[in-house]
Amino acid sequence: MMRRLIFALLAVALLAATGCNIDQPEQPPAPTDVIEIISTTEAPPSPRPSPAPTSTVVPLEIASQAPSDTPTPARPEASPTATSVYFEYLVNEGETMYYILQLPQHGYGYEPNVAATVVALNANIPDADSVRGGITILIPRPTLTPTPLGAESTQEFFATIGADDSSGVVLPAGATVGCHTVEAGDAIIGVAVQHNTTLEILHGLNRDLNWFGCNFTLPSGGENCAPYLSIGQCVRVPLPTPLPTKFPTPSGDETATPTATKLAPRLLYPADGATVPALPLLIQWVGLAGMNEADEYLIELVDQTLNQSLRQVTRANSFRVPAAFLPADGQRHVIQWRVSVARSNAQGVYNYVGAEGEWRTFEWLGG
Numbered sequence: 001m002m003r004r005l006i007f008a009l010l011a012v013a014l015l016a017a018t019g020c021n022i023d024q025p026e027q028p029p030a031p032t033d034v035i036e037i038i039s040t041t042e043a044p045p046s047p048r049p050s051p052a053p054t055s056t057v058v059p060l061e062i063a064s065q066a067p068s069d070t071p072t073p074a075r076p077e078a079s080p081t082a083t084s085v086y087f088e089y090l091v092n093e094g095e096t097m098y099y100i101l102q103l104p105q106h107g108y109g110y111e112p113n114v115a116a117t118v119v120a121l122n123a124n125i126p127d128a129d130s131v132r133g134g135i136t137i138l139i140p141r142p143t144l145t146p147t148p149l150g151a152e153s154t155q156e157f158f159a160t161i162g163a164d165d166s167s168g169v170v171l172p173a174g175a176t177v178g179c180h181t182v183e184a185g186d187a188i189i190g191v192a193v194q195h196n197t198t199l200e201i202l203h204g205l206n207r208d209l210n211w212f213g214c215n216f217t218l219p220s221g222g223e224n225c226a227p228y229l230s231i232g233q234c235v236r237v238p239l240p241t242p243l244p245t246k247f248p249t250p251s252g253d254e255t256a257t258p259t260a261t262k263l264a265p266r267l268l269y270p271a272d273g274a275t276v277p278a279l280p281l282l283i284q285w286v287g288l289a290g291m292n293e294a295d296e297y298l299i300e301l302v303d304q305t306l307n308q309s310l311r312q313v314t315r316a317n318s319f320r321v322p323a324a325f326l327p328a329d330g331q332r333h334v335i336q337w338r339v340s341v342a343r344s345n346a347q348g349v350y351n352y353v354g355a356e357g358e359w360r361t362f363e364w365l366g367g
Contacts, residue, residue: 084141085140085141087105088136088138089106089139090134090136091131091133091134091136091137093134094133095133096131097125097129097131098110098212099212100139101114101115101118102211108142109203109214110214110216112215117140118137118140121137177205179234179236179237180194180195180234180235180236180237181234182230182232182235184315185287185291185315185316187226187229187317187318188209188235189220189268189317190286190289190317191229193286195237197237197238198216198219199219199221202236202237205236205237205238206236210227210228211225218269219268220269223269223281226318263354263355264338264340264355265285265287265288265317265340266285266286267283267284267337267339267357268284268285268286269284270283270362271360271362273362274362274363275362275364276362281320282319282320282321283299283318283319283321283337284317285297287317291341292343294344295341295342295343295353296314296341296343296344296350297313297315297317297319298312298313298350298352299313299319299337299338299339300337300338300339300340301321301337303325303334304333304334305327305332305334306333308325327366328366331366332363332366333363333366334363335361335363336359337360338357340356340357341353341354
């Protein structure tokens with residue numbers, strides 16, 4: 001019995017020494033299988049989804065942008081719709097191109113170049129003389145120009161006298177407006193010359209007159225510029241600004257100033273050296289103020305090509321040349337013309353009163 005107990009104790013001691021690795025040589029670690037992951041475009045057999053193949057995974061670094069002097073462009077904001085550069089106008093029956101352009105809302109005068117632009121813009125207008133009612137046309141808006149010096153004071157002055165200031169006319173600083181009372185034989189161009197002004201300024205002061213057909217780029221307004229004037233009518237005209245005048249002290253050696261000879265009328269149309277079309281012709285001149293009741297305008301025309309002449313008298317400041325004097329051979333005819341003041345004697349012969357008119361020349365195209 002004692003012997004069995006001793007053997008059991010020795011066995012337990014041996015097992016204890018083995019569990020504590022006492023004096024046991026160090027064993028090498030067991031080999032480990034190494035699994036190498038190789039990038040491939042083929043999906044692995046595993047049913048789980050695999051990430052896109054990459055050779056190397058590199059951390060992504062976001063670089064901070066260096067400060068720049070150039071500001072970051074702002075996001076464009078929606079801007080309101082700009083005003084169209086064209087007017088849209090519905091043409092009424094009987095309206096003409098130049099009538100439409102001279103309507104107040106369009107802001108033009110008699111301007112052939114604008115009419116040509118309108119024709120080019122609108123395929124439904126073959127030419128400036130062929131506008132028909134019922135169509136809608138485009139009209140370019142006038143180009144904005146800097147406000148002329150004196151425009152504001154002119155508008156204020158127009159407001160005080162109740163005149164229309166929409167024409168854009170600018171009067172000299174300090175100018176005032178008076179009234180020209182129409183007399184027999186007066187024409188608008190004569191009123192302009194008498195008051196040293198222009199038809200455009202008279203147009204701005206007298207918008208109630210019928211200015212249709214007037215071309216303000218011409219001093220005379222053109223052949224068709226003839227606003228109707230009635231005797232006794234008041235036509236607004238600019239008055240000259242009074243200036244201080246110094247009167248010299250008489251010395252006693254002054255000579256008498258001779259009485260001025262009555263001047264000849266100033267010719268307006270046709271201009272000297274002009275070429276006029278083969279149409280009936282209305283010649284025009286500036287009427288003279290203070291004519292005697294017996295005085296008349298003597299018109300003289302000479303066709304130098306045919307060596308024919310025509311003489312006629314009138315009290316008006318225009319004369320329509322008879323159709324018989326119109327060249328009919330298809331050739332250019334050189335025409336000389338002048339206007340003088342003349343008076344008839346008891347025998348019916350006209351004599352010049354004052355200075356004789358100066359000759360002017362133009363070419364008249366044959367029909």
